[in-house]
Amino acid sequence: DYDFFPEIQADEFWAKDEFVFNAGVINLNEERFTSARGETHYVQTKKTPFVSGDGQPMLVGVIRDITDYKRYEEAREAALAEAMRLAKTRSEFLSHMSHELRTPLNGILGYTQILQRDNTLSSRNADALNVIRQSGEHLLSLVEDILDLARIEAGRFKLDLSDISLATFLHVIVDIVSIRAKQKGLEFITDSAADLPAGIRGDDKRLRQVLLNLLSNAVKFTEHGKVIFHISRTSASRIAFVIEDTGVGIATSELETVFHPFEQSGDVPQRLGGTGLGLTISRQLVRLMGGEISVESRIGKGSTFRFELELPAVEIDLAGLLPLPNGKEKAEATVAEDKSELLIIPSADEMKNLHHLALLGNMRDIVQYAEQLSA
Numbered sequence: 001d002y003d004f005f006p007e008i009q010a011d012e013f014w015a016k017d018e019f020v021f022n023a024g025v026i027n028l029n030e031e032r033f034t035s036a037r038g039e040t041h042y043v044q045t046k047k048t049p050f051v052s053g054d055g056q057p058m059l060v061g062v063i064r065d066i067t068d069y070k071r072y073e074e075a076r077e078a079a080l081a082e083a084m085r086l087a088k089t090r091s092e093f094l095s096h097m098s099h100e101l102r103t104p105l106n107g108i109l110g111y112t113q114i115l116q117r118d119n120t121l122s123s124r125n126a127d128a129l130n131v132i133r134q135s136g137e138h139l140l141s142l143v144e145d146i147l148d149l150a151r152i153e154a155g156r157f158k159l160d161l162s163d164i165s166l167a168t169f170l171h172v173i174v175d176i177v178s179i180r181a182k183q184k185g186l187e188f189i190t191d192s193a194a195d196l197p198a199g200i201r202g203d204d205k206r207l208r209q210v211l212l213n214l215l216s217n218a219v220k221f222t223e224h225g226k227v228i229f230h231i232s233r234t235s236a237s238r239i240a241f242v243i244e245d246t247g248v249g250i251a252t253s254e255l256e257t258v259f260h261p262f263e264q265s266g267d268v269p270q271r272l273g274g275t276g277l278g279l280t281i282s283r284q285l286v287r288l289m290g291g292e293i294s295v296e297s298r299i300g301k302g303s304t305f306r307f308e309l310e311l312p313a314v315e316i317d318l319a320g321l322l323p324l325p326n327g328k329e330k331a332e333a334t335v336a337e338d339k340s341e342l343l344i345i346p347s348a349d350e351m352k353n354l355h356h357l358a359l360l361g362n363m364r365d366i367v368q369y370a371e372q373l374s375a
Contacts, residue, residue, distance in 0.1 A: 094150035145277035187226035199316030222247035250297040
């Protein structure tokens with residue numbers, strides 16, 4: 001030690017060697033020293049005491065230069081700390097900006113809807129207002145998705161559990177999706193098991209968000225055929241949701257990438273209709289709720305998305321509740337008494353669904369559902 005190192009460092013090294021001799025144990029240690037040229041080096045030493053054949057105490061040591069490894073480790077830790085700082089900054093920025101953007105967007109959409117009620121508008125102005133509204137709704141949807149993604153990445157996303165009437169919950173979803181399916185001439189079938197509980201405990205807002213996204217995608221990417229929504233019970237407290245379609249399908253190489261942010265499958269016209277965040281957020285939400293989304297698909301044959309969640313059964317007051325939706329969803333037309341025009345009267349179930357949305361307080365869902373009923 002004294003032949004190769006300054007006296008102060010040699011004293012330290014010799015003290016450690018002496019400890020190994022006296023304790024009689026193997027010693028593994030990391031040491032930092034400065035070379036004669038002033039360079040900092042790191043070494044890992046492993047020293048083992050033993051007694052030679054003539055009874056002399058000996059020390060065998062292996063010294064490994066880990067300078068490059070230590071520098072890499074320090075650089076990695078610095079990069080990780082910087083990445084975490086940037087991720088936090090980005091999440092905070094997205095969160096604040098999303099709130100700032102939603103306020104003026106809601107004003108734009110609100111006044112657009114008011115102006116569209118003006119019967120004196122020319123067809124050109126009505127078309128222009130419709131473009132403004134559709135663009136605003138698309139942008140608002142993107143902002144909402146980015147806000148959800150920012151909350152999830154920042155770890156500030158919390159589930160809001162409550163007791164849910166399963167039949168009412170499913171009717172709202174089925175009614176919304178059935179209207180979209182009818183507009184495309186698709187058959188929409190609901191297959192709900194007979195043993196489903198009347199009430200469950202979960203986050204109805206986030207579960208509805210996931211199901212509407214998966215079902216809307218199924219309708220969007222299906223031009224001919226049908227979409228089937230299966231709901232079944234896999235155990236006393238677990239419910240499985242399966243969305244099956246006869247759409248364009250997803251290539252095997254894209255089955256995982258479709259869950260990445262801003263990644264979309266399908267052709268260009270279909271891609272233009274979405275943000276590329278729906279499946280990303282849906283997977284994250286399902287994972288937060290304790291499940292996992294899986295997908296099976298074949299090009300030209302369709303896709304099947306499925307997931308299971310722990311949704312414990314709860315007691316629900318059955319008075320006035322809707323039965324579980326099952327079968328093909330159809331709109332009923334009733335002729336007005338004066339026979340002068342065809343009057344479409346929303347069913348009692350549809351009005352109950354609208355009332356349920358009003359109680360939830362999500363204005364965008366209320367407006368969207370009311371307009372779909374009107375259409």
